[in-house]
Amino acid sequence: MTSYQVDPQRIERNWNAITAELDVPPASWVERFLGAIGLPAHITRVALATPSLRRLWLLATALVVVIGLASADSAAARDSIFTFLMIAPLLPVLGVALAYGTEADPAHEIGLATPMRGLRLVLTRTVVVLVCSVLALAIVALLSGNAMALAWVLPGLALTLMTLAGSTALSPKRSASMVSGLWVVGLLALNAAAADPVSKFVRPGQALSMVAAIVAGVALYQRRQRFDIVSDIS
Amino acid sequence: MTASQILCQGLTKSFGDSEVLSQVDLLVEGGLVSVLGPNGAGKTTFLRCLATVLTPDAGSVLVDGLSPLHESDRIEIRRRLGYQPQNTRFAAGAKVFDVLDYVAVLKGFENDRKRRHWVFYVLDLVGLRDRAGDNVGDLSGGMIQRLGLAQALLGQPSLLILDEPAAGVDPDERFRIRDLVADRRADATVFVSTHLTDEAAVSDQIMVMNKGKVCFIGTPGALAQVAAGHTWTQPDRPSAPVRASWRQADGSYRCLGTPPIGSTPVTPTLEDGYLTLVS
Numbered sequence: 001m002t003s004y005q006v007d008p009q010r011i012e013r014n015w016n017a018i019t020a021e022l023d024v025p026p027a028s029w030v031e032r033f034l035g036a037i038g039l040p041a042h043i044t045r046v047a048l049a050t051p052s053l054r055r056l057w058l059l060a061t062a063l064v065v066v067i068g069l070a071s072a073d074s075a076a077a078r079d080s081i082f083t084f085l086m087i088a089p090l091l092p093v094l095g096v097a098l099a100y101g102t103e104a105d106p107a108h109e110i111g112l113a114t115p116m117r118g119l120r121l122v123l124t125r126t127v128v129v130l131v132c133s134v135l136a137l138a139i140v141a142l143l144s145g146n147a148m149a150l151a152w153v154l155p156g157l158a159l160t161l162m163t164l165a166g167s168t169a170l171s172p173k174r175s176a177s178m179v180s181g182l183w184v185v186g187l188l189a190l191n192a193a194a195a196d197p198v199s200k201f202v203r204p205g206q207a208l209s210m211v212a213a214i215v216a217g218v219a220l221y222q223r224r225q226r227f228d229i230v231s232d233i234s
Numbered sequence: 235m236t237a238s239q240i241l242c243q244g245l246t247k248s249f250g251d252s253e254v255l256s257q258v259d260l261l262v263e264g265g266l267v268s269v270l271g272p273n274g275a276g277k278t279t280f281l282r283c284l285a286t287v288l289t290p291d292a293g294s295v296l297v298d299g300l301s302p303l304h305e306s307d308r309i310e311i312r313r314r315l316g317y318q319p320q321n322t323r324f325a326a327g328a329k330v331f332d333v334l335d336y337v338a339v340l341k342g343f344e345n346d347r348k349r350r351h352w353v354f355y356v357l358d359l360v361g362l363r364d365r366a367g368d369n370v371g372d373l374s375g376g377m378i379q380r381l382g383l384a385q386a387l388l389g390q391p392s393l394l395i396l397d398e399p400a401a402g403v404d405p406d407e408r409f410r411i412r413d414l415v416a417d418r419r420a421d422a423t424v425f426v427s428t429h430l431t432d433e434a435a436v437s438d439q440i441m442v443m444n445k446g447k448v449c450f451i452g453t454p455g456a457l458a459q460v461a462a463g464h465t466w467t468q469p470d471r472p473s474a475p476v477r478a479s480w481r482q483a484d485g486s487y488r489c490l491g492t493p494p495i496g497s498t499p500v501t502p503t504l505e506d507g508y509l510t511l512v513s
Contacts, residue, residue: 020350025331025367041346042339049336050325106323107333110385112287113317114340115309121340225305230287 047128060091064133081148082198086187089156090180093163095129097176118227151201154209161216168226237264237423238393244293254279256446265438266419269427276446277427278320285317285395316391322382326371337385356384376407394424431505444512461502461510466493478513
């Protein structure tokens with residue numbers, strides 16, 4: 001009869017690994033969905049760190065899709081697409097305002113003291129919301145045949161980066177309020193002045209959004225360290 | 235893992251017109267350091283500066299020779315750091331496992347298996363493994379504090395900063411947390427702030443802060459000796475002014491200050507030394 005000697009430490013390591021897998025509580029369906037579409041678990045964890053972030057993420061994606069579907073209605077399509085293009089870019093801005101800081105995450109200060117850069121954290125959350133919204137809207141645009149439904153993406157990116165850049169000097173909520181206010185006032189003025197305001201979202205609007213996104217992105221990068229310490233701005 | 239070296243020179247921080255930290259100098263390498271002081275002494279501000287989440291107005295903090303003012307150094311310090319802020323809270327509705335898994339991601343554990351290993355390792359340490367799937371809102375105050383400690387222990391930090399980790403919990407939990415913290419001193423420099431002298435008694439060094447300044451740093455025995463010759467008991471409430479006095483369980487009064495003629499000094503305790511400094 002042959003006897004085998006197995007390293008007890010190896011057995012313990014293996015046993016610990018098995019029990020760790022068994023003791024992990026089941027993931028939420030949102031996490032499972034994001035995992036199924038290929039998002040790595042650690043990115044999902046950062047994007048959906050708290051239940052409030054999960055609700056926010058769902059709300060932002062759902063709102064963009066619902067408004068996108070509504071704007072695909074052919075009756076009064078011009079007005080509805082304009083309303084959609086005004087509201088949709090504000091949703092990621094809202095996400096930024098509500099997804100960062102002590103109010104959104106009671107454990108915010110714990111996160112600050114980790115090697116993860118604050119800017120990377122907030123950008124990860126923003127990008128996950130944006131990418132999921134864009135994917136959902138791409139399906140809406142394909143189904144409705146209305147490619148204008150995607151014209152909010154660049155303005156949305158620009159407004160989000162402007163809000164983040166503003167958050168280095170103001171509170172995220174105040175920054176988001178100011179950026180959103182300027183956006184809405186600007187578009188209402190455009191609607192009053194231009195015969196076809198939706199057409200402005202095509203070339204001039206996209207070009208302007210690109211420039212604004214680059215400028216805001218550079219400002220944000222230069223002031224990124226503001227996301228790594230306790231903020232005394234309110 | 236080698237314990238981190240902490241060097242503070244002229245550390246100063248103000249909020250508005252109020253100077254909360256004033257010219258704090260310190261050199262510590264290894265062991266458990268209890269930071270004692272009354273409310274508003276500057277303990278939390280000091281610990282936040284050490285934890286690199288607050289930038290001092292003047293002076294410097296160096297952790298293993300690295301300065302948090304430089305971005306790359308700050309990231310490196312944070313790799314070595316475990317931090318439990320004051321009044322630790324977590325999002326209600328989040329699961330215990332999810333909270334730790336999230337902090338583990340922030341600490342750089344991107345490999346799922348390695349991250350789970352660390353999460354369950356610290357859950358075992360603080361005795362919360364069987365609560366891994368529970369909502370944070372279902373935990374007691376003591377368990378929340380232990381969860382706060384668990385996240386700080388992820389990755390076996392060489393610098394552990396704990397701001398009142400046993401605040402507001404019952405004695406049983408308090409002693410449990412105290413033992414957990416004391417066990418960390420073997421492989422880390424541990425700073426713990428507290429109001430309670432019995433918690434500080436197990437530390438290697440005690441740092442007493444008052445009005446933003448460090449007024450003592452030394453062993454628990456040395457702190458008690460601060461009150462040597464200035465502590466006495468008497469049957470009645472003192473009629474002449476003393477530094478501090480309080481009624482004891484046997485009805486007598488324990489007094490600190492200049493003993494009156496004829497009184498018999500008693501052996502001072504840690505509390506006597508502390509109150510002599512801050513009263």
